[in-house]
Amino acid sequence: xxxxxxxxxxxxxxxxxxxxxxxxxxxxxxxxxxxxxxxxxxxxxxxxxxxxxxxxxxxxxxxxxxxxxxxxxxxxxxxxxxxxxxxxxxxxxxxxxxxxxxxxxxxxxxxxxxxxxxxxxxxxxxxxxxxxxxxxxxxxxxxxxxxxxxxxxxxxxxxxxxxxxxxxxxxxxxxxxxxxxxxxxxxxxxxxxxxxxxxxxxxxxxxxxxxxxxxxxxxxxxxxxxxxxxxxxxxxxxxxxxxxxxxxxxxxxxxxxxxxxxxxxxxxxxxxxxxxxxxxxxxxxxxxxxxxxxxxxxxxxxxxxxxxxxxxxxxxxxxxxxxxxxxxxxxxxxxxxxxxxxxxxxxxxxxxxxxxxxxxxxxxxxxxxxxxxxxxxxxxxxxxxxxxxxxx
Amino acid sequence: xxxxxxxxxxxxxxxxxxxxxxxxxxxxxxxxxxxxxxxxxxxxxxxxxxxxxxxxxxxxxxxxxxxxxxxxxxxxxxxxxxxxxxxxxxxxxxxxxxxxxxxxxxxxxxxxxxxxxxxxxxxxxxxxxxxxxxxxxxxxxxxxxxxxxxxxxxxxxxxxxxxxxxxxxxxxxxxxxxxxxxxxxxxxxxxxxxxxxxxxxxxxxxxxxxxxxxxxxxxxxxxxxxxxxxxxxxxxxxxxxxxxxxxxxxxxxxxxxxxxxxxxxxxxxxxxxxxxxxxxxxxxxxxxxxxxxxxxxxxxxxxxxxxxxxxxxxxxxxxxxxxxxxxxxxxxxxxxxxxxxx
Numbered sequence: 001x002x003x004x005x006x007x008x009x010x011x012x013x014x015x016x017x018x019x020x021x022x023x024x025x026x027x028x029x030x031x032x033x034x035x036x037x038x039x040x041x042x043x044x045x046x047x048x049x050x051x052x053x054x055x056x057x058x059x060x061x062x063x064x065x066x067x068x069x070x071x072x073x074x075x076x077x078x079x080x081x082x083x084x085x086x087x088x089x090x091x092x093x094x095x096x097x098x099x100x101x102x103x104x105x106x107x108x109x110x111x112x113x114x115x116x117x118x119x120x121x122x123x124x125x126x127x128x129x130x131x132x133x134x135x136x137x138x139x140x141x142x143x144x145x146x147x148x149x150x151x152x153x154x155x156x157x158x159x160x161x162x163x164x165x166x167x168x169x170x171x172x173x174x175x176x177x178x179x180x181x182x183x184x185x186x187x188x189x190x191x192x193x194x195x196x197x198x199x200x201x202x203x204x205x206x207x208x209x210x211x212x213x214x215x216x217x218x219x220x221x222x223x224x225x226x227x228x229x230x231x232x233x234x235x236x237x238x239x240x241x242x243x244x245x246x247x248x249x250x251x252x253x254x255x256x257x258x259x260x261x262x263x264x265x266x267x268x269x270x271x272x273x274x275x276x277x278x279x280x281x282x283x284x285x286x287x288x289x290x291x292x293x294x295x296x297x298x299x300x301x302x303x304x305x306x307x308x309x310x311x312x313x314x315x316x317x318x319x320x321x322x323x324x325x326x327x328x329x330x331x332x333x334x335x336x337x338x339x340x341x342x343x344x345x346x347x348x349x350x351x352x353x354x355x356x357x358x359x360x361x362x363x364x365x366x367x368x369x370x371x372x373x374x375x376x377x378x379x380x381x382x383x384x385x386x387x388x389x390x391x392x
Numbered sequence: 393x394x395x396x397x398x399x400x401x402x403x404x405x406x407x408x409x410x411x412x413x414x415x416x417x418x419x420x421x422x423x424x425x426x427x428x429x430x431x432x433x434x435x436x437x438x439x440x441x442x443x444x445x446x447x448x449x450x451x452x453x454x455x456x457x458x459x460x461x462x463x464x465x466x467x468x469x470x471x472x473x474x475x476x477x478x479x480x481x482x483x484x485x486x487x488x489x490x491x492x493x494x495x496x497x498x499x500x501x502x503x504x505x506x507x508x509x510x511x512x513x514x515x516x517x518x519x520x521x522x523x524x525x526x527x528x529x530x531x532x533x534x535x536x537x538x539x540x541x542x543x544x545x546x547x548x549x550x551x552x553x554x555x556x557x558x559x560x561x562x563x564x565x566x567x568x569x570x571x572x573x574x575x576x577x578x579x580x581x582x583x584x585x586x587x588x589x590x591x592x593x594x595x596x597x598x599x600x601x602x603x604x605x606x607x608x609x610x611x612x613x614x615x616x617x618x619x620x621x622x623x624x625x626x627x628x629x630x631x632x633x634x635x636x637x638x639x640x641x642x643x644x645x646x647x648x649x650x651x652x653x654x655x656x657x658x659x660x661x662x663x664x665x666x667x668x669x670x671x672x673x674x675x676x677x678x679x680x681x682x683x684x685x686x687x688x689x690x691x692x693x694x695x696x697x698x699x700x701x702x703x704x705x706x707x708x709x710x711x712x713x714x715x716x717x718x719x720x721x722x723x724x725x726x727x728x729x730x731x732x733x734x
Binding site: 039070099100102204209246 | 421422423424425426427428429430431432433434435436439443447448450451452453469470471472473474475476477478479481509512513516543545548549552577578579580583584586587590616617618621622624625626628629634635663701702703704705708712
């Protein structure tokens with residue numbers, strides 16, 4: 001107590017308001033205001049930011065058992081399981097906009113044509129299930145990976161869904177996360193995927209969204225993570241790796257920017273940070289400056305992080321801000337697996353499941369969908385009132 | 393995450409679909425969010441009304457003029473609903489709508505949602521259906537010029553797609569040059585320049601011309617990463633030994649050394665010189681101590697004075713070079729010893 005107050009201010013770094021962030025994320029799991037209606041299609045990603053954020057905050061215990069069950073059931077409610085004769089559109093939907101409340105079987109049948117799994121929603125849904133310790137017993141891994149393979153383009157890239165979607169590096173990343181998490185690549189073509197990624201490496205050694213677009217921090221993360229998750233990172237030669245590292249390291253201003261000559265933004269502390277982790281180069285960055293920037297976007301009143309100081313916090317920047325801090329070893333936060341963007345604990349759970357699947361061939365067979373189980377699952381799995389789910 | 397506001401559009405003369413005479417034949421379909429939903433959105437009355445009818449129309453498979461108008465309302469409320477966009481396309485095909493009207497509508501929607509993936513995708517599909525790209529350069533130019541975001545990733549992506557698909561390269565270099573003149577730090581414009589040149593071909597003449605162009609830009613603003621990256625990118629197109637490309641054009645090295653000698657200490661200039669000397673040191677193999685020392689000194693200056701935030705990186709660069717040189721020296725010694733042995 002002998003310190004002069006001013007001195008103390010100068011030395012004491014700003015604290016990360018752990019419990020406020022936890023409360024903030026927890027709130028999003030319940031009710032969202034009407035002004036967030038334009039996020040209707042990506043509700044699964046909000047669950048992902050909240051659940052995985054609580055995990056990184058070591059606060060999963062704040063999710064009561066009932067809510068945990070609700071999250072798991074609601075997530076499974078978005079599962080699309082096509083029948084034999086239908087398009088391979090397996091995977092998760094991120095919302096229920098195409099799920100009508102009706103007993104009319106004709107209506108339910110007709111609207112199936114517009115129910116498609118979406119790679120980003122499948123990625124976040126599977127990640128949420130892994131984080132909550134689900135055993136994936138309600139998943140037909142083959143059906144999902146068939147859906148992934150079905151949206152791969154001849155040039156190696158991926159669309160988000162069987163219809164109505166652009167294709168780019170974001171969905172290459174999602175495809176890689178899904179196959180890695182399910183420990184099954186099926187008909188996914190890793191070679192053309194690799195070619196697409198490498199054709200999107202730019203002259204400044206960042207990766208673009210597709211081919212000759214501008215190099216970008218988010219897509220560079222997606223490219224490197226997809227290479228790592230598909231076991232192809234070693235195909236980059238040392239010079240290329242060093243040049244990519246240079247591009248990434250140069251993104252640090254105090255926090256990180258996504259492209260040269262663009263303003264910094266909290267989320268790039270994750271995208272660039274994780275990309276550098278993948279290349280074993282994160283320790284080359286300036287931790288205190290990074291931390292200082294992220295904390296300048298912390299909302300001290302309601303918790304959460306924003307992209308810029310004084311901007312409104314949101315779950316996306318809150319989660320990615322926490323992950324960015326975790327890379328610097330921030331006390332109170334758990335370690336994050338960079339390429340899957342989930343906690344190491346959740347990743348360990350996945351690895352445990354992989355081991356079970358690999359050792360138990362009967363189970364492995366079942367998980368990869370015998371015809372019987374697929375047909376069974378297709379009846380009703382698009383709504384959360386499915387008997388398959390209530391049977392759990 | 394942006395918020396949607398539908399009040400402006402819907403406030404006057406808004407009649408819910410449930411009260412419309414011409415929609416009496418349709419039974420609205422509520423969303424089934426399951427018994428215990430999470431992340432529930434407190435949808436507005438309008439949102440519920442419009443989407444209950446949208447679901448009903450999609451389930452019914454009705455593809456009509458009124459269904460098209462309904463999707464307009466639904467997409468105004470949630471432009472990110474990719475399924476509704478897809479259904480809209482299905483309607484357009486079915487009723488053989490005038491796609492030029494759709495383009496006009498989209499011009500407006502893109503103006504309001506310039507950073508939304510779905511609207512740009514829809515635009516791309518419609519242009520493909522029309523097989524007419526005549527409005528695309530103008531559209532993206534407006535998005536880049538007038539909307540105050542000359543770095544809008546979506547607009548650039550769409551522009552590149554149109555240029556590539558319909559071979560519209562002719563005037564692009566002039567447009568890009570204008571943008572670079574307006575803002576030399578516009579990295580998107582530099583990238584577009586590279587994209588066009590790659591298509592035209594990096595002949596020795598083009599490389600020469602681009603190096604001069606870029607050096608002239610750097611003379612005006614020295615501390616500009618975009619221009620330096622472009623310079624290195626062009627040098628790497630010069631072919632030959634991948635490990636000696638930065639030294640392929642001595643005039644660029646001279647230019648950089650002149651800047652340095654004149655007292656400029658931009659981190660991008662110094663980083664370039666570090667790379668140049670590093671190449672030379674590794675290229676020369678013997679008697680390269682002096683070159684290595686140059687690299688070490690520059691790295692040290694970066695770490696302590698000019699680029700302190702990356703001090704750990706520059707220390708790493710120096711030690712990386714040191715270990716590479718040590719390895720080479722060892723290999724040479726081994727080689728000499730085996731030579732002696734013979």
